[in-house]
Amino acid sequence: MTDLSYCAALKAVQQQTAQQDNLPDKRRVAASFSKAATTYDSVAALQRAVGHELLARVPMAASRPLCWLDLGSGTGYFSRELAQLLPDSEGVALDIAEGMLRHARPSGGAAHFVAADAERLPLRADCVDLVFSSLAVQWCSDFGAVLSEARRVLQPGGVFAFASLCMGTLVELRDSWQAVDGRVHVNRFRELADYQRLCDASGLMVRGFDVLPHVLHYPDVRSLTHELKALGAHNINPGRPDGLTGRARIQALIAAYEQFRQPAGLPATYQVVYAVLEKPLAD
Ligand SMILES: C[S@@+](CC[C@H](N)C(=O)[O-])C[C@H]1O[C@@H](n2cnc3c(N)ncnc32)[C@H](O)[C@@H]1O
Numbered sequence: 001m002t003d004l005s006y007c008a009a010l011k012a013v014q015q016q017t018a019q020q021d022n023l024p025d026k027r028r029v030a031a032s033f034s035k036a037a038t039t040y041d042s043v044a045a046l047q048r049a050v051g052h053e054l055l056a057r058v059p060m061a062a063s064r065p066l067c068w069l070d071l072g073s074g075t076g077y078f079s080r081e082l083a084q085l086l087p088d089s090e091g092v093a094l095d096i097a098e099g100m101l102r103h104a105r106p107s108g109g110a111a112h113f114v115a116a117d118a119e120r121l122p123l124r125a126d127c128v129d130l131v132f133s134s135l136a137v138q139w140c141s142d143f144g145a146v147l148s149e150a151r152r153v154l155q156p157g158g159v160f161a162f163a164s165l166c167m168g169t170l171v172e173l174r175d176s177w178q179a180v181d182g183r184v185h186v187n188r189f190r191e192l193a194d195y196q197r198l199c200d201a202s203g204l205m206v207r208g209f210d211v212l213p214h215v216l217h218y219p220d221v222r223s224l225t226h227e228l229k230a231l232g233a234h235n236i237n238p239g240r241p242d243g244l245t246g247r248a249r250i251q252a253l254i255a256a257y258e259q260f261r262q263p264a265g266l267p268a269t270y271q272v273v274y275a276v277l278e279k280p281l282a283d
Helices: 026-035 045-057 077-085 098-107 143-153 171-181 192-200 221-231 247-258
Strands: 067-071 090-095 112-115 128-134 154-165 205-218 266-278
Touching: 026 098, 045 077, 045 128, 045 154, 045 205, 045 266, 067 077, 067 143, 077 090, 077 128, 090 098, 098 112, 128 143, 143 154, 143 192, 171 221, 171 247, 171 266, 192 205, 192 266, 205 221, 221 247, 221 266
Parallel strands: 067 090, 067 128, 090 112, 128 154
Antiparallel strands: 154 266, 205 266
16 A cells, blocks of 8 residues: 655655554554444544644644645545645655555545554655644554654654544543443543643644543444444453453443433543644754
């Protein structure tokens, strides 16, 4: 899938990094998102809203990017948005899931489609003006490496804009499972303070950093869990329970989640971090 022939920005694709911490194995992440490529767009309302919120925060007029990188580009929706907003630009869509890239490629947007890991970018230094990343870096166990790679590939004055999820995301589902069996059924998310600390230490200038809760409502628990699966974002952490989830435990989960019910339905909270960072003109 890596298209080396057209992109001057590319050098040899480096090996994927090993799994660290408690976050899921990258092969599992890639397989899960590849499998979800054909269903993702039909259930990605939150992902659309977050990406548009992030786009609105990118200082397009000031930075006027000519070369951009959509990091964790998924089905390519925001690559196409970037291409429309920046008609004279050239873009790279990069994702760890080859299935996502295969799905995205026929719809265009980016000029180049690259299968690679955000923690080890196969791009040369100082080659892009904008790194845009919506709801992807929560899957990266070494966020410090993502920041340092973004800094390396950005031109001086270039912008890294990302939206990601922090702790507190899917708290209702996590707490409901906790009440049932105390086991890991929900993806783990980094603490907001860790995002802040790593951004502050990245050598990039922090131009914007805040967190906004987005709350979605569902008629029942099954609608939520089906949606997570269709997005490829269901639980793939190490330590997740194996096998099918028994009927009695599902009933217990439903009962526990009902405690959170609001007039609009069962809430699912997403805590979204939005950040805009800029590479200094002189390092
Ligand atoms: C929730 S989707 C978001 C896709 C797109 N940015 C959007 O907003 O619709 C997350 C994407 O990040 C990709 N991803 C996860 N870990 C990655 C990594 N380490 N490097 C590159 N892409 C990654 C997944 O394969 C998936 O396509």
